[in-house]
Amino acid sequence: MITINENFLNLQDSYLFQTIAKKVAEFQTNNPDKRIIKLGIGDVTRPIVPAVVDAMYKAIDEMGNQETFRGYGPEQGYSFLREKIVENDYLKRGVEISPDEIFISDGAKCDCGNIGDILGLNNRVAITDPVYPVYLDTNIMAGRGSSFDEKTGKFENIIYIPATAENNFIPEFPSEVPDMIYLCFPNNPTGTTLSKEELKKWVDYAKENKSLILFDSAYESFIQDENIPHSIYEVEGAKEVAIEFRSFSKTAGFTGIRCAYAVVPKELKGYTKKGEDVDLNKLWNRRQGTKFNGVSYPVQRAAEAIYTKEGQKQIKENIAYYMENAKIIKDGLKEAGFIVYGGENAPYIWLKVPDGLSSWEFFDKLLNEANVVGTPGVGFGPSGEGYFRLTAFGTKENTIEAIARIKKM
Ligand code: PLP
Numbered sequence: 001m002i003t004i005n006e007n008f009l010n011l012q013d014s015y016l017f018q019t020i021a022k023k024v025a026e027f028q029t030n031n032p033d034k035r036i037i038k039l040g041i042g043d044v045t046r047p048i049v050p051a052v053v054d055a056m057y058k059a060i061d062e063m064g065n066q067e068t069f070r071g072y073g074p075e076q077g078y079s080f081l082r083e084k085i086v087e088n089d090y091l092k093r094g095v096e097i098s099p100d101e102i103f104i105s106d107g108a109k110c111d112c113g114n115i116g117d118i119l120g121l122n123n124r125v126a127i128t129d130p131v132y133p134v135y136l137d138t139n140i141m142a143g144r145g146s147s148f149d150e151k152t153g154k155f156e157n158i159i160y161i162p163a164t165a166e167n168n169f170i171p172e173f174p175s176e177v178p179d180m181i182y183l184c185f186p187n188n189p190t191g192t193t194l195s196k197e198e199l200k201k202w203v204d205y206a207k208e209n210k211s212l213i214l215f216d217s218a219y220e221s222f223i224q225d226e227n228i229p230h231s232i233y234e235v236e237g238a239k240e241v242a243i244e245f246r247s248f249s250k251t252a253g254f255t256g257i258r259c260a261y262a263v264v265p266k267e268l269k270g271y272t273k274k275g276e277d278v279d280l281n282k283l284w285n286r287r288q289g290t291k292f293n294g295v296s297y298p299v300q301r302a303a304e305a306i307y308t309k310e311g312q313k314q315i316k317e318n319i320a321y322y323m324e325n326a327k328i329i330k331d332g333l334k335e336a337g338f339i340v341y342g343g344e345n346a347p348y349i350w351l352k353v354p355d356g357l358s359s360w361e362f363f364d365k366l367l368n369e370a371n372v373v374g375t376p377g378v379g380f381g382p383s384g385e386g387y388f389r390l391t392a393f394g395t396k397e398n399t400i401e402a403i404a405r406i407k408k409m
Helices: 015-030 050-063 078-095 108-118 133-140 196-209 278-293 297-305 308-335 358-372 394-407
Strands: 102-106 125-129 158-162 180-186 212-216 242-247 260-263 270-271 275-279 339-342 347-351 387-391
Touching: 015 339, 050 297, 050 308, 050 394, 078 102, 078 297, 102 108, 102 278, 108 133, 108 212, 108 242, 125 133, 133 158, 133 180, 133 278, 196 212, 270 308, 275 358, 278 358, 308 339, 308 347, 308 394, 358 387, 358 394
Parallel strands: 125 158, 125 180, 180 212, 212 242
Antiparallel strands: 102 260, 242 260, 270 275, 339 347, 347 387
16 A cells, blocks of 8 residues: 655645635636736746847757767756856855855755755754745655644744844744754845844854754845845855755746756765764765756756856846836835835835734735735745735836825725
């Protein structure tokens, strides 16, 4: 008899985007003349920039030529891309990382989930709350969290670290020490960031407790304030305690092309039950070599093109476009009397819903009265209740109109 991984039965149905889609479809059926503007889902809308498209075409031509055809590539990624990453994303910021500490993948989502393969099942996991749901669900699948408590909206055995307006969105150390700590900055969904000083506190805490920080910086390219760190490795000592996840998805519109990378420094150790230390870089290398066959050559060439002069100029124009939308949303909502967070170093705006309404009630109000779709904060964790996320990834015209409609509500 085939048995299943029963941890999957503990998962809660991810009804957030399904429920949103259902409510929107219902509204549209009942109001066929209304034009709905969607500022809910965190996907890009600008096309791939020409420098990247050209590089991809060129690579595809190479694949069709006997002389330049390539089969399986290195599982960890081609050195041409790993070297560009080191040079541009790290050395330029004064961080020394070596190419064999970079692992190219097909997404930060997969990396954030797969990393659990090399970590013990008894580790206590901490997530900030609200947060990108992948960290939580992948650990529930692995069995690091157990049953779900309907009353609190939390899983047993998972440590939730609230990041709300009350603590200025700065997560505080929990009462129980975690072994694995997921940090995501700039944050999805709140759009807030952590200063170097705040990040340093977490690095020191992890060092003191022999914990591992899993740092997701998928949105680093949206940082405008030069004092905010793009990488956790800008903090001294972080290479001993942190794995970093990066993605080209939002940086360069690769959500459909798929390319990302994880950084696993050689200084980083995990421990056996007996307390002997083991290099995590070696374990991740082994895991990737066994379960992954690399990202396709044309995609890695496309990613490489992001680092050319033209590529940089073009992707920065797109980021500026989204950040202008973020400003339109933030300023407009403030004028309309809302309390708003984020949106300055991230493409997400996190607003406090008016008193007395839940996140879902505000969703309905916005849909009915302004025909605008956003995401209820509670969908990202219990501490998201009372908040609401809007994204800057729409078109400028739609963003302007959505805000004008909200102002009239
Ligand atoms: N990390 C965060 C915080 C995200 O918000 C997302 C996507 O929305 C991802 C990772 C996924 O990135 P990728 O497209 O590289 O899988």
